Amino acid sequence: MLDINFQKSIHRADGSQFTLNINLHTQAPRTIIMGASGSGKSLMLKAIAGLLTPEQGCIIVNGKTLYQSEQQLNLSPQERRLAYVFQDYALFPHLNVRQNIACGIRHGLFNPRKRSQQADVEHWLNAMQLDMVAEQYPAHLSGGQRQRVALARALIARPHAILLDEPFSALDTQLRAQMRTELAAWQQKLNLPMLLITHDPADAAAFDAAIWHMDNGRLHSAPNDHRHA
Numbered sequence: 001m002l003d004i005n006f007q008k009s010i011h012r013a014d015g016s017q018f019t020l021n022i023n024l025h026t027q028a029p030r031t032i033i034m035g036a037s038g039s040g041k042s043l044m045l046k047a048i049a050g051l052l053t054p055e056q057g058c059i060i061v062n063g064k065t066l067y068q069s070e071q072q073l074n075l076s077p078q079e080r081r082l083a084y085v086f087q088d089y090a091l092f093p094h095l096n097v098r099q100n101i102a103c104g105i106r107h108g109l110f111n112p113r114k115r116s117q118q119a120d121v122e123h124w125l126n127a128m129q130l131d132m133v134a135e136q137y138p139a140h141l142s143g144g145q146r147q148r149v150a151l152a153r154a155l156i157a158r159p160h161a162i163l164l165d166e167p168f169s170a171l172d173t174q175l176r177a178q179m180r181t182e183l184a185a186w187q188q189k190l191n192l193p194m195l196l197i198t199h200d201p202a203d204a205a206a207f208d209a210a211i212w213h214m215d216n217g218r219l220h221s222a223p224n225d226h227r228h229a
């Protein structure tokens with residue numbers, strides 16, 4: 001499902017350098033990356049999403065090559081078709097729930113007709129139990145509703161995989177447990193590879209996932225974790 005190896009150095013404002021040296025190979029449908037703050041988890045996810053270009057290497061997700069330095073292949077974020085859910089959900093504050101979800105629909109060559117777009121939006125409003133707040137703006141939503149909007153906006157584009165950066169950090173303990181269950185159910189239903197990064201050991205415990213640890217820009221698989229193969 002994930003076949004990733006690349007290098008990337010980042011120059012910090014203070015003149016120091018941070019190097020990502022990623023080797024991640026797994027057939028597991030769910031992968032969780034744990035690691036301390038500043039260890040490089042978000043940068044790795046950005047490189048997979050196409051928001052940061054490695055110096056060299058190869059990124060293959062679910063059989064599709066997204067980046068291959070030797071062949072000078074580097075798909076744009078849109079071409080990669082990855083759902084990317086951020087820590088703070090990055091919803092548009094001036095757009096209501098329905099409009100935020102509609103923003104996830106891909107534009108371009110394969111843009112669906114307007115009527116089917118609207119049907120997709122109504123489908124996800126209903127599926128994520130957001131019908132009642134369709135006209136509300138993000139500032140007036142609960143944490144769980146905001147997360148569902150972010151998920152709906154990501155999934156409406158029919159992605160090839162889901163990337164999640166600390167998706168539960170804004171939620172209280174009870175809601176975290178509920179949203180973990182909902183996310184796991186959607187991942188399984190849609191049969192999409194999922195890559196989730198987190199600080200929270202409870203996330204690792206809740207999902208039946210292959211666990212990797214990020215340490216200063218390098219990944220290590222958890223010992224005795226049979227789910228990598």
Ligand SMILES: Nc1ncnc2c1ncn2[C@@H]1O[C@H](COP(=O)(O)OP(=O)(O)OP(=O)(O)O)[C@@H](O)[C@H]1O
Nearest residue numbers: 010011012013018036037038039040041042043044
């Ligand atoms: N845009 C940037 N410019 C320069 N350095 C950066 C940039 N983004 C991140 N870094 C540096 O790269 C390192 C890894 O950052 P990254 O955001 O990937 O960490 P992280 O593991 O996701 O941390 P957290 O869990 O706190 O979000 C950090 O030391 C940070 O200082």
